[in-house]
Amino acid sequence: MQTEVIIAGFGGQGVLFAGQLLAYAAMDEGKQVTWIPSYGPEMRGGTANCTVIISDEEIGSPLVFHPKAVIAMNRPSLDKYEPMIKPGGVLIINSSMVDRKATRTDIKVVEVDANVVAEKLGDKRLSNMVLLGALLHQLGVMPAEAIEKALRSHLPERHHKLLPQNYEALHEGARFQVVEI
């Protein structure tokens, strides 16, 4: 079993970190995992994305053309990645930043007003956690606790006071439901 996730958005939206967290959690659960970012100067101020693959066996390509799931944190990401998702896959849209609906009907789509939720939680930088919570809930590869554990063990000690907020963001995200079409 192999699950591929692409997380995409503007640089600075916490795209890469959300992906790493997912990867850490999967690793700690004993899975095979790869994380690969877009990189380099052309990314400066532009878009950023990363691909995370979680699998039970040795992972071949860390890049996939047809991911199982996508988190689209802005409009260009939605435009680019929606068509690629595997039928039956999952699309999480940050509806705070995206001004259109999904068009695919063969996938599960969740619209998450992540910026609003995050700001309610007191820190707009938590939007990536909210979206990650939504994703995990739909994907079912790991319990939300796995991410919480990963946060605890991989967030530097000095940031641990932020853990409760992060947990809550994950839980809030998980409450969003699939859009009925």
Add this chain to the structure above:
Amino acid sequence: MQTEVIIAGFGGQGVLFAGQLLAYAAMDEGKQVTWIPSYGPEMRGGTANCTVIISDEEIGSPLVFHPKAVIAMNRPSLDKYEPMIKPGGVLIINSSMVDRKATRTDIKVVEVDANVVAEKLGDKRLSNMVLLGALLHQLGVMPAEAIEKALRSHLPERHHKLLPQNYEALHEGARFQVVEI
């Protein structure tokens, strides 16, 4: 028909120029010809040699292991090249500079007291011409006049006053006879 000549001695004895002259002469006679020197810094103050090949057809290797003829202007050259000469070949020794006799009996050996002859002609730097004269005489690939012509056409104009001396050196060289064994 191909004739290979090696001229060897100390740097400064006119080894390379004698070889070039031979090559010019052969070229002007319509022959194929190659001239190749030893080169590089390790030659500094040490030995110098060049190989001249004169032929009627396209010349393959410009280097040969068994030359038809050798001019040995010093002892190390004699030691090195005497054994390589083709049976029936020619060895010209500058006996002014070499303190031993040739040992081969299957070749024609000419001992030329070139320094003495040259000094008699008024310029000890003419010893290479004396030896070249001896070589040409034995080799018979070209008349001595060919070398004279080459001298005329390839010696810079300002040195032309030296031509008669050079001619004479060639002629004096031609007078030396093969050593009877």
Add this chain to the structure above:
Amino acid sequence: MDMIDNDTETLVYSRPNSLTDVSTHYCPGCTHGIAHRLIAEVIDEMNIREKMIGVASVGCSVFAYNYFNFDFVQAPHGRAPAMATGVKRVLPEKVVMTYQGDGDMASIGMAEIVHAATRGENITVFFINNTNYGMTGGQMAPTTLPGQKTTSSQNGRDVETQGYPIRAAELLSQLDGSSYVVRRSLNDPKNIRLAKKAIRMAFEVQLRGLGFSMIEFLSICPTNWGMSASASMTWLENNMIPYYPLGDYKVHPAVAEIKI
């Protein structure tokens, strides 16, 4: 730039013609942009756009050829002065400039810049000193200040093991072949005006065949310095200018006579 005035208004400033209509990839506030603009303005004013051949280097300004509205080539990292030499030797009537970062010119390209200068190569070099390797993400450059933190001097540049900064203008001014070598700063309007004058002078030097000219521009890199553009300007003023004094390091007597 064209000064199109109308009845009631004077056009005080507009984008120079020698820049293309392309938005740069530089980070907000990056002084690469100011340097570009000034060079373009001078080229407009001197009306030499059609004579220009630029040599871009490897660094954040690698795409300079996209922004300058004249002929350009793009050199391997550090080799712009050699490439410019090649261009200038076959096209001596053209005005040839290189545009190089501090990693490019003062590190990997040290041999080429010193020799272009000593040859008195009749080219103009624009040197952007932003105390780090911007493009590759902020590593130490030869110009990084003692104690300055970069991604490859994470505890601050330790002069004992990582050496001292290079003052390029001082160094190149030592060479008999250099004719006009100055340092300017892009941190405030006054210094920017002075920088522009120097650019003008450098091109004049080249047009008159007086040989090698080089302008070092003290610059900012807000992204890798981790500061806002205006905080970066202050940092430049407080830290860079004391270490890299502004001024004219070499003005050949023949250059000193030029009036602009």
Add this chain to the structure above:
Amino acid sequence: MDMIDNDTETLVYSRPNSLTDVSTHYCPGCTHGIAHRLIAEVIDEMNIREKMIGVASVGCSVFAYNYFNFDFVQAPHGRAPAMATGVKRVLPEKVVMTYQGDGDMASIGMAEIVHAATRGENITVFFINNTNYGMTGGQMAPTTLPGQKTTSSQNGRDVETQGYPIRAAELLSQLDGSSYVVRRSLNDPKNIRLAKKAIRMAFEVQLRGLGFSMIEFLSICPTNWGMSASASMTWLENNMIPYYPLGDYKVHPAVAEIKI
């Protein structure tokens, strides 16, 4: 060198131990030999032969490792300072020297020498300025004097197209990392004595961890200059010393305190 006196005679001078019993390949009179000898004498006197690691360069002195009686490595053309950096960084207790010609150090190796100096690399560089590329048969070097004829400046070095000579000592003294940078000449006994003192000082600098030291030796190349050795010495005195003034170009205050 061992000073073995007997009853009636004092040994005033004999070949130093730090030279091997090998005859050099240098041309008669070549001052590479004098430089070798002086370095070996100082090493004997300081008793550091067993601590020495030399870095030979590419030039007539490429075989220096055959002549110096201590450990040696041989660098690619121009890269001796980089190689020496590699050696010194892993063996900081050893005394590391490079021995480089003017083509090697001031032309192809310009980036490496400038950066070794600016890093304050704790090594000693011996620089043989003989105004040409000896080994390859006398081409123009960066140090060739204006108007000087070489096989690649056959009408005399034309500064307009071939550039100006580089004064290496002056240039390197500009760098904050250099601690001891001087120019000496090997043309007569007095200057040779001064050269030897400088060698001593350079090694002292390194032994005390004071950083980069470099001695430029004005040298002759009788073969390619086409003069006898003694005529070459005169030429050096009349032509080189005026262009390359002898003296101390950089003496770090900590170095100035060393008494030898």
Add this chain to the structure above:
Amino acid sequence: MARELMKGNEAVAEAAVRAGVAAYFGYPITPQTELLEYMSRRMPELGRAFVQAESELAAVNMVYGAACTGQRVMSSSSSPGVSLMMEGVSYIAGTELPMVLVDVMRGGPGLGNIAPAQGDYNQIVHGGGHGDYHSIVLAPANVQEAVDFMALAFDLAEKYRSVTVVLMDGMLGQMMEPCELPAMLPMKTEFPDWAVTGAKGRERRFLTSINLNPTQQEITNLRMLNRWAQVEANEIRYREYFMEDAKYAVVAYGSAGRISLSAVRTARAEGIKVGLLRPITLSPFPREAIYQASRKLDGMLVVEMSSGQMLDDVLAATRFTVPTEFCARIGGVVPYPDEVLDSIRNLVKGPLTTEGHPRDRWLKRMAERN
């Protein structure tokens, strides 16, 4: 040992540290820079040598100098930077010194781009520097292998007094994967009898690559060639997947190898009897293994991120006896497994031929695509 999630570049750096590297010399270049940055922090912290050189040219010569002392030393770079090292690499090879170089390839030629590519195969495998020499080349396909190959690279370099290159690409350098890091090895305390360390209480030593006498140089070259024959006899490494019953095989290394693995798995799921042979040592090349495998195959597919630089070596290994096709994306484009899968399907579909050159057919297909 605990598994850590690490970026390839950083994992390689830490692996080198644990293998006892005494000195690192490098210059920043994407997509390798994290390796240098990691070393800039880690080496001084351990009291070891780190120098950010003024250029790759200087870096390789610093390595040259440090290698002369018998210590474990290394550099790392990416394509254009590696080109600048070619003279130094030839010198190091000619001096018969151990050296480890990590090359994190990017798109080329020229400045190209910073995306993953395998276009430097020829440069690294067939000698980008002048003269007759060989380097040992190890091509990891995942972060764990990259980690494991660092200690191996130092061991092989020392055993055979050889330049050893760990050839990766931007994908491997930039991706994170879990890996187990080896224990920290103690630093070397004994040094070979050629090491230049100061002639204390022994005869002087010198290390050089000049042999003005060609006969001497020939002897040196023959010694190196004979040593290389030993490397070929002992050190060939490759990995096979699903090859036991395979009728078809993909040959691919590094990132292309792991991408192909995905495709091979899917193809197997479709019932295609295809396997994967992944060369790990690109030099020495697993010529015989490929030849033996090829004799049981109906067809082969070579997958690369270059225009078939390894392809020629594979064809030579098979002696052109097996129908072979080629699948590649170049210039920094990374092929998706789906593209490789398509190529496998097409291979099976046929026609199978040993005529013509697989590169020519590929080039035609690419032209049609665009």
Add this chain to the structure above:
Amino acid sequence: MARELMKGNEAVAEAAVRAGVAAYFGYPITPQTELLEYMSRRMPELGRAFVQAESELAAVNMVYGAACTGQRVMSSSSSPGVSLMMEGVSYIAGTELPMVLVDVMRGGPGLGNIAPAQGDYNQIVHGGGHGDYHSIVLAPANVQEAVDFMALAFDLAEKYRSVTVVLMDGMLGQMMEPCELPAMLPMKTEFPDWAVTGAKGRERRFLTSINLNPTQQEITNLRMLNRWAQVEANEIRYREYFMEDAKYAVVAYGSAGRISLSAVRTARAEGIKVGLLRPITLSPFPREAIYQASRKLDGMLVVEMSSGQMLDDVLAATRFTVPTEFCARIGGVVPYPDEVLDSIRNLVKGPLTTEGHPRDRWLKRMAERN
């Protein structure tokens, strides 16, 4: 035209001058230096550009700059110096510019020596720089060919916007042979539409090798590959001697080729039906010609002044179907015709085999010798 007796290096220089070279940039190195020295005098005399660069690295980048203007430009060097040019060559190739480089090979690796050798075949033919690119490589075997190939090199470089290398060795550079020099060509007055000459009355132009977008880079690479296919179709050159009725053939290029010719002649005189196939373009390689020739042969002998770098290309060309032996001297040692003759005799004597690798057998023979 009158024949002149000229040193290879000087003849090449004069031939380049007559082909209209507008700028020469170089750095002294034996055994190439006479070429630079000749240019230092000749170019300024004609009002053309000559710069003795500070290094080969600078020289190749001066060439890069000058080539951008559409002029005929060149450099020359020898092995270690050529290694320093690898980055620049890759850039020039990636920018699709014409450039002519003369490489007068010497013994290596490393500093090696200044004697003639062919150890840089792989570097020059198979891409010593990073990335996917090809150079056209011409290998003259005598001074006349060297002269003739200069104009050809410029023509090919321009026609295919390609790096073109005239690959010689110290023997050819240092020897004198009669040659006919071509007439002086007028200088170019028209320049291609990519030439950077100042945007006077036209749109600006720029020349670069960066393509941050891999897809763009791939398009560039494919364009270059397709152009290379044209080169392979049109520009393969080789020369045959005594091949009509040959049962055996020697394959050798450059100096090794002419040395082999001597041996072949003697062998013919002994009644051995042996011919010589001398590749002139080493890249593109006369693969098909060798394959076709090989089908009529009982055995082949490859002669090189390297450890069999071309040998592998020959074996691949024959698809390993013809028994092949190898004869080489390396590291600057020049084989005598007698050694080649011996190898021919041994080939004929047999045993003839396609098993094993000819290089291994040669290495064993060399070991026994020493």
Add this chain to the structure above:
Amino acid sequence: MPPKGRIVVNEAYCKGCELCVGACPQNVLGLAADHITAKGYHPATLISEGCTGCGICGIICPEAAITIYREKTGVVRATS
């Protein structure tokens, strides 16, 4: 009375770096907090009256994004 001027910020170029804001001697510049350019920046804009057309913002703008006009009273031409 100070001269009157106005500026036009080209949003295709402005990256909201605020250098002009800090440099304006009249303090009449600010970022348009409610407005985002296609590239995602809040562009500079005149936030109050009082621009003199002095040209300083043009001198510091790294993007050459500003065009500056001054009402005619006498003819003054800024040189940056």
Add this chain to the structure above:
Amino acid sequence: MPPKGRIVVNEAYCKGCELCVGACPQNVLGLAADHITAKGYHPATLISEGCTGCGICGIICPEAAITIYREKTGVVRATS
């Protein structure tokens, strides 16, 4: 009275460059015109009385070919 000295020229090293000849303050050095070393040079030699053992020839000799002795009168040690 000047001190008395003598020198020994090692012919394995001497290349007859004459630098010592020119440098000797006593003019007691010359080349042995009648004698050639294995390397083919006329070596330096004392051609007349009067060597003081001053050490100067040793200071200039590029080949370190000269050994210099001085008769003991007081103990003086040359530093070159």
